[in-house]
Amino acid sequence: MNKQSKINSTISNDVPCPFCGILCDDLVIENKNNSLKVLENGCAKAISSFEIEPSEVSAKLKGKNVSLDEAISSACKILKKSHTPLIAGLGTDVSGMRSVMELADKSGAILDHMHGNGLIRNTLVLQDLGWMMTTMSEIKNRSELVIFAGTDACNYPRFYERVIWNENAMFKKKNDDREIVYIGDNLNSKSGINPNGKRPTVLNCKTEQIGEIISSLHALVSGAVLDVKEVAGIKIKTLQTLAEKMKSTKYGVIVWAPGELNVPHADLIIQNFCETVKYLTRFTRFAGFALGGNDGGMTANSVxxxxxxxxxxxxxxxxxxxxxxxxYSTQNVLKNKEVDSLLWINSFNSDINSPRASIPTIVMGKPETKLNFKPDVFIPVSTPGIDHSGQIIRTDSVVSLPLKKIRQSPYSSVHSVIKQVIERM
Ligand code: SF4
Known part of the structure; x- marks a missing residue:
């Protein structure tokens, strides 16, 4: 509910934040003369994203200012002429992505998200052998053992506050009842220290070796004897102790971030997580949890x-x-010249920008977007959850959150621009 505190100043409560995949929905934001200030519950990433003052920019053709109408006509011409467009980036909300699907169908395009490499690592595992996954609420309310594998969740700044150490968990546990373990390359384990000061267990290894450690744990929980002193530099005794904990916990979770497992065949490491989880469900409740979905990644994949x-x-x-x-990765189809035009969409941030390609390029981006080249067409678009309402899907893909419009914007949404392109095609 909004309340008018004084003329030209509005405070919005329970604002969902679209700037990372965990979609916190408790921010309090003040709009004073169309300038936003995060009053409560925003992390640094949310504050910089909400509080950035929108630049005043016009649509452009090769760097030259034009009207939105002209830019849409030019985009339309490029796509009509193109045999196989690539529509990539895909940083948009549900309705933006629905219109992307329609455009792809009409124009015969290839689709990929800017975080496609991470997304497909999970997809391949799900398609191959299936998995047993949990949700943020289940971890918050029930988990006793949380193993962070290859991630410290620092790209999701409020994950610990909202999920791991949340005092409002439904089945209130003493903080000491929740045990945290990190497996990976120099992960920042500070956030895993519980409010009573109990430190997490840290198993340091290279990212490539995480699969080795997890499969050894899998072997140990299944009763195998490993005739070695250590695995990937971790003493076998340490692994045996952890394997016992995994079997005896009432609710365990392995957390990974597919986008951070940046090693060859990372899907096989994820498959190790998932198969270990499945085996553990013979003894107890255990599940996997993937951290991702930033920049509309889960939304694009789901739609x-x-x-x-x-x-x-x-x-x-x-x-x-x-x-x-x-x-059909962006990198491959550009390298192999399988596409003859590019439409890049990113309405959430101006940090990840369109690749420079030697084909006609249309960019739909935030007004602040700084490119190191002049695309054939640039169309500034509004940001879902700030400039217009919408819907977006959380990293665990079980919740789609309604986004609010909290300020006026002169820019059109991705959905509205693409709809106009489709109408003219
Ligand atoms: S943790 Fe993510 S969703 Fe939550 S406030 Fe920060 S950027 Fe937004």
Missing amino acids: CAWQSGYPLRVNFNKGYPDYDAHR
């Missing part, structure tokens, strides 16, 4: 799956959705 029957990466050029998680 693509609802509407086409396939997750990203999909090619609509054959008149039906053709899914190929590797072949």
Whole structure:
């Protein structure tokens, strides 16, 4: 509920934040003469994203200011002429992504998200052997043992406050009842120290070795004897102790961030997590949890799956959705010249920008976007959850949150711009 505190100043409560995949929905934001200030519950990332003053920029053709109408006509011409466009970035909300799907169908485009490499690591595992996953609420309310594998969750700044050490958990546990373990390369374990000062267990190893450690734990929980003194530099005794804890806990979770497992065949490491989890459910409750979904990643993947029957990466050029998680990556299709135009969309931030490609390029980005080249068409777009209302999907893909409009914006949404392009095509 909004309340008018004085003329031209409005305070919005329970504002959902779209700037990382955990979508905190408790921010308090003041709008004073259309300038925003995060009053409560914003992390540094949220504060910088909400409080940035929108620049006043016009649509552009090769760097030259034009009207939105002209820019849309030019975008339309490029896409009409193109045999196979690439629509990438895909930083948008549910309705933006729905219109992207329609445009892809009409123009025979290939679709990929800016975090596609991370997204497909999870998808490949889900498609191959399946998995047992949990939600943020379940971790908050029930977990006793949380193993962070290859991530310290620092890209999700309020994950510990909202999920791990949340005092309002439904089945209130003493903080000492929740045990934290880190497995990975120099992870920052500070946030894993519980409010009573109990330190987490840290197993330091290279990211490539996490799979080795997890499969050894899998072997140990299944009763195998490992005839070695250590695995990836971790003493076998330490692993045996952890394996016993994994079997005896009432509710355990392995947390990973697919985008941070930046090593070859990382999907096999994730498969190790998932198979270990499945085995552990013979003894107790255990589940996996993937941290991701930043910049509309989970939204793009989910909408693509609802509407086409396939997750990203999909090619609509054959008149039906053709899914190929590797072949249709942005990097591959540009390198292999499989596409002849690029539409890049990012309405959440101006940090991740369009690749420079030697094909006609349209960029729909935040007004603050700074590119190191002049695209054929630049269209400034509004940000979901600040400039317009919408819907976005959380990292655990079980919750879609309604986003609020909390300030006036002169810019159109991705949905509205793409709809106009489609109408003219
Ligand atoms: S942790 Fe993520 S969702 Fe929560 S306030 Fe920070 S950026 Fe927003």
